[in-house]
Amino acid sequence: MNNRVKLFIPAVFFFLMLGLLLFGLGRNPNQVPSALVNRPLPEFSLPELNNVTTMINSEDLQGNISIINFWATWCPPCHVEHPYLVEISEREEDLNFIGVNYKDDLNEARLFLEEKGTPFRQVIVDLDGSLGIDFGVAGAPETFIVDSFGMIRYRHVGVINHQIWEDTFEPVINRLK
Amino acid sequence: MRNTLIPVFMIFACLCSVNVNAAIEDYVFENQEQQQQFRQLSDQLRCPMCLNSNLAGSDAPIAADLRAEIYQQILEGRSNDEIIDFMTQRYGDFINYRPPLNRGTFMLWFGPLILLLIGMLVAWRIIRNNQNRPATAGLSTEEQQKLDSILADNK
Numbered sequence: 001m002n003n004r005v006k007l008f009i010p011a012v013f014f015f016l017m018l019g020l021l022l023f024g025l026g027r028n029p030n031q032v033p034s035a036l037v038n039r040p041l042p043e044f045s046l047p048e049l050n051n052v053t054t055m056i057n058s059e060d061l062q063g064n065i066s067i068i069n070f071w072a073t074w075c076p077p078c079h080v081e082h083p084y085l086v087e088i089s090e091r092e093e094d095l096n097f098i099g100v101n102y103k104d105d106l107n108e109a110r111l112f113l114e115e116k117g118t119p120f121r122q123v124i125v126d127l128d129g130s131l132g133i134d135f136g137v138a139g140a141p142e143t144f145i146v147d148s149f150g151m152i153r154y155r156h157v158g159v160i161n162h163q164i165w166e167d168t169f170e171p172v173i174n175r176l177k
Numbered sequence: 178m179r180n181t182l183i184p185v186f187m188i189f190a191c192l193c194s195v196n197v198n199a200a201i202e203d204y205v206f207e208n209q210e211q212q213q214q215f216r217q218l219s220d221q222l223r224c225p226m227c228l229n230s231n232l233a234g235s236d237a238p239i240a241a242d243l244r245a246e247i248y249q250q251i252l253e254g255r256s257n258d259e260i261i262d263f264m265t266q267r268y269g270d271f272i273n274y275r276p277p278l279n280r281g282t283f284m285l286w287f288g289p290l291i292l293l294l295i296g297m298l299v300a301w302r303i304i305r306n307n308q309n310r311p312a313t314a315g316l317s318t319e320e321q322q323k324l325d326s327i328l329a330d331n332k
Contacts, residue, residue: 035269103238129242136267138225138239 034155035136041150042134049101049109049123056124058150065176066096066146067169069120069160070132072104073112075140081159082116088165089119095173099123102132102140145169147176204248211251218247218260221275225268 036042041058048054061068069085071078089097099120101109106125113123126132135144138157145154154172156164206212216233222243224235232240232247243264250260264272276282316324 035265035267035271129239130246132239133242133246133267136225136269138268139237 034152036144036152037155039152041146041152042131044124044131044134046131047125049099049106049113049125052106052125056122061096061098061146062148062150064094064096064148065173066098066144068098068100068135068144068146070100070102070126070135070137070140070142072102072140073108074104075102077159078141081141081161082119084161084165085119086117088160088162097121100126100131100135102126102137103129145172145176204244207252214251214257215247218251218257219244221273222247222261222264223272223274225272231274 041061043058045055045057048056067089071082073079085097089095097120099118099122101123103126106127109123113120124131129137135142136155141159143156143160144152147153153176154169156168160169204212204215206215219233220231222232224230224232224237224240224243226237226239227235230240232243246263247260250263255263261273270276270282276285278286
């Protein structure tokens with residue numbers, strides 16, 4: 001090889017590393033890949049918030065695309081996203097919006113939904129956070145898209161708003177339809 | 178001499194204190210092995226919320242929940258592998274500070290070693306090339322006379 005060409009090898013290597021590091025810098029470190037995407041819903045049987053004698057099972061969520069939202073009244077971002085969820089759920093009538101009330105005070109949770117309206121058809125009570133662990137949830141809010149066969153297809157960490165809904169949720173849902 | 182060593186000791190002391198465990202709960206175990214197992218797992222598993230700390234060192238709510246889960250499973254007599262499997266199924270390889278060796282983590286394990294080998298290869302070739310180059314011979318008598326005359330002229 002020509003010696004002049006050889007002189008450029010360190011520079012090429014340097015720019016390759018630079019590119020790699022810049023790429024890494026642009027990624028959101030909180031966006032941890034979920035281990036549960038493309039896996040079936042975890043098995044569970046938990047009470048419904050407004051009627052605690054009714055149990056909701058994982059099989060109940062099949063037959064329709066579900067949006068499963070982990071929320072709690074102690075979680076400020078959940079308050080932020082709540083009005084968006086209400087609006088989106090009114091618009092997207094064919095989606096099955098399910099809430100998971102995560103490690104919360106049940107009375108406060110009921111009051112919250114009464115006052116601000118509910119986007120959810122059903123709310124699952126997860127008092128000790130064990131369903132959260134089965135879903136690989138690190139905190140609230142987190143939202144999952146589950147297809148009609150009960151397979152988890154997408155995990156979103158953090159607040160949902162119109163922009164996020166259009167950019168990330170709609171493409172996944174349209175693909176599943 | 179004594180004075181210069183003090184900062185060195187202080188830096189060393191700072192380095193030593195990094196590994197302090199911050200877990201707050203008082204778990205009661207049936208035996209020493211279980212306690213050892215709990216320490217090891219909460220040290221090796223990473224808090225899924227805080228990115229740069231293990232379960233033992235994090236006071237995030239999810240870290241406390243996962244510590245409780247580990248405690249429960251240890252009491253049920255589950256092995257380390259079973260508990261790590263349980264966590265990886267839910268939180269992915271991310272949760273393990275000692276990720277398993279597979280195609281996706283190959284570069285993570287061997288990347289630094291490969292870079293080191295490349296560096297050693299390059300260094301070895303440079304040194305060898307330098308050795309092969311003929312040593313710069315001294316000036317010939319003719320050149321030396323010329324140099325002397327130039328130096329003499331400039332005086």
